[in-house]
Each structure stands twice: as C-alpha cells, then as structure tokens.
Amino acid sequence: MKDILLAAHEIVGVLGMLAATWVVAELRAPRIDQQTVRRVSMLVAHLIGGVCLLGGIWYVAYYAADRGIILHGPWPVAHRLFMESKEHLFFVPLVLAFFLPIASRENLLASAAARKLTAITAALIVITSLAVEGGGIAVGLGTKAGLTQAAATAAGKGG
Amino acid sequence: MTNDLSHRATGFGAAAAAAIIVNLLLVLAKETSPAVMAGMNGLGHHWVTHGAVVLLVFVGLGLGLARGGIAAKVSAAGLTRALIAAAAIGGGGIVAFYGYLC
Numbered sequence: 001m002k003d004i005l006l007a008a009h010e011i012v013g014v015l016g017m018l019a020a021t022w023v024v025a026e027l028r029a030p031r032i033d034q035q036t037v038r039r040v041s042m043l044v045a046h047l048i049g050g051v052c053l054l055g056g057i058w059y060v061a062y063y064a065a066d067r068g069i070i071l072h073g074p075w076p077v078a079h080r081l082f083m084e085s086k087e088h089l090f091f092v093p094l095v096l097a098f099f100l101p102i103a104s105r106e107n108l109l110a111s112a113a114a115r116k117l118t119a120i121t122a123a124l125i126v127i128t129s130l131a132v133e134g135g136g137i138a139v140g141l142g143t144k145a146g147l148t149q150a151a152a153t154a155a156g157k158g159g
Numbered sequence: 160m161t162n163d164l165s166h167r168a169t170g171f172g173a174a175a176a177a178a179i180i181v182n183l184l185l186v187l188a189k190e191t192s193p194a195v196m197a198g199m200n201g202l203g204h205h206w207v208t209h210g211a212v213v214l215l216v217f218v219g220l221g222l223g224l225a226r227g228g229i230a231a232k233v234s235a236a237g238l239t240r241a242l243i244a245a246a247a248i249g250g251g252g253i254v255a256f257y258g259y260l261c
Contacts, residue, residue, distance in 0.1 A: 056210070084257045098175075102167060105167075116239055121172075
C-alpha cells in the first residue's frame with residue numbers, strides 16, 4: 001500500500017503538470033478552443049487535488065520510517081531541506097490549480113487579460129510542480145543513500 | 160486602471176496570491192515557535208492543519224473579495240503581477256528558509 005501510494009502520487013503529479021502545460025500550449029495556439037482550456041483546467045485541479053490526497057496520506061501515515069533512514073544516512077539534507085521545502089511548497093501549485101478553472105471560466109476569446117492570467121497561472125503550476133518533483137527525487141536519493149550505508153555497514157560487520 | 164475580468168476571477172486570483180503568502184508565513188511561524196507547532200499538531204498532523212488553513216484562506220478570502228466588488232479596485236495586469244510575485248516570494252521564501260536552517 002505504501003509503495004502504491006508513493007508511486008501513484010508521483011504519476012498523478014506528472015499528469016497534472018502535463019495537463020497544465022497543455023493549458024499553456026492551448027492558449028498559445030492561433031485559434032483557442034475555449035472549451036478545451038476549461039476542461040483541461042478542471043482536469044489540472046482534479047489531478048493536483050488527487051496528488052494532495054495521495055501524497056498527503058503517504059506523508060502523514062508512512063513517511064516517518066523514510067525520514068529516520070534519511071536522517072541516519074549520509075545525506076540528511078534530503079529531509080531537512082528537500083522534504084521540508086517540498087511538503088510546504090506543494091501548497092503553491094495546489095492553490096493555483098484550484099484557481100485555474102476559475103480563471104479559465106472568463107471569456108478567453110475576447111479578453112487578452114483573461115488569456116494572460118490563465119496562461120500564467122498554468123505556467124506557474126508547471127514551474128512550482130517541477131520544483132516539488134525535483135524535491136521528491138532528492139528525497140528518494142536520500143533514502144537510497146541511507147539504506148546503502150546501512151547495508152554496507154551490515155555487510156562489513158558480517159564479513 | 161483597466162480590468163475586464165469578473166469579480167469572481169479577480170477575487171479568487173487575489174485570494175490565491177494571499178494564500179500563497181500565508182503558506183510562507185505559517186511555515187515561518189510553526190518552525191520558529193514550538194507553541195504554534197504544538198497547536199497545529201493538536202488539531203491533527205501539522206501538515207494537514209497547515210493545508211486546511213491555506214485552503215480556507217483561499218476559499219474564504221476569494222468569496223469575500225468577489226462579493227466585495229474587487230474587480231473595480233484592481234487592474235488585471237496588477238493581479239497577474241501579484242500572482243507571479245506571490246509564487247516567487249512564497250515558493251522561494253520556503254526554500255531559502257529551510258536552506259538557512261540547514
């Protein structure tokens with residue numbers, strides 16, 4: 001269950017980022033399909049909301065063991081900087097993802113300001129989500145380094 | 160000052176910018192004050208409390224600003240700049256703060 005949650009929140013997060021990129025691309029097209037922008041914006045909100053649920057359950061219920069491994073390993077910064085930043089930075093794309101469908105309900109065909117606001121909101125979701133994903137990679141590497149060190153110590157004692 | 164956005168989009172856009180800054184302020188408060196952290200943990204896990212506060216600010220302030228007719232007071236360009244600045248300050252501030260603590 002723990003690993004399924006971990007993998008699922010990463011996959012759903014990447015899909016959310018891709019959907020936000022789609023919104024930016026759609027708004028840069030010569031002929032904007034307003035309905036597509038609105039539907040994909042709603043998809044972004046659902047996907048990033050889903051990440052909050054999946055990642056939140058994993059973080060609250062299961063992360064303590066990984067944190068122990070990281071803090072006793074050679075790279076404690078993976079928790080102290082990357083995980084601490086990531087778990088709070090995540091609320092930035094979450095709020096923006098919930099705002100995106102509201103922005104996309106404006107008249108995107110007539111209003112340049114609405115198009116710009118929607119595109120910039122989607123772009124900010126992509127940028128901040130990339131930072132969160134990068135933090136996740138660092139946390140994974142920190143856990144791996146901790147486990148590798150523990151295994152090497154155990155092998156040294158056994159040999 | 161021009162704003163052809165609706166009160167709803169302007170209100171929730173401003174609320175999103177405010178919620179992102181509140182997110183940073185909550186991080187600073189709970190990491191520097193054991194009492195704040197204990198209070199947030201007392202309502203469940205501090206991260207859950209943190210997220211609930213941020214989302215409540217977004218929804219509550221958004222509804223309030225939208226009903227208050229904010230679109231007449233804020234330009235569309237100003238709102239877009241505020242969102243960019245909030246994301247940069249709110250996001251960068253969190254990373255800088257935890258980097259400083261390391």
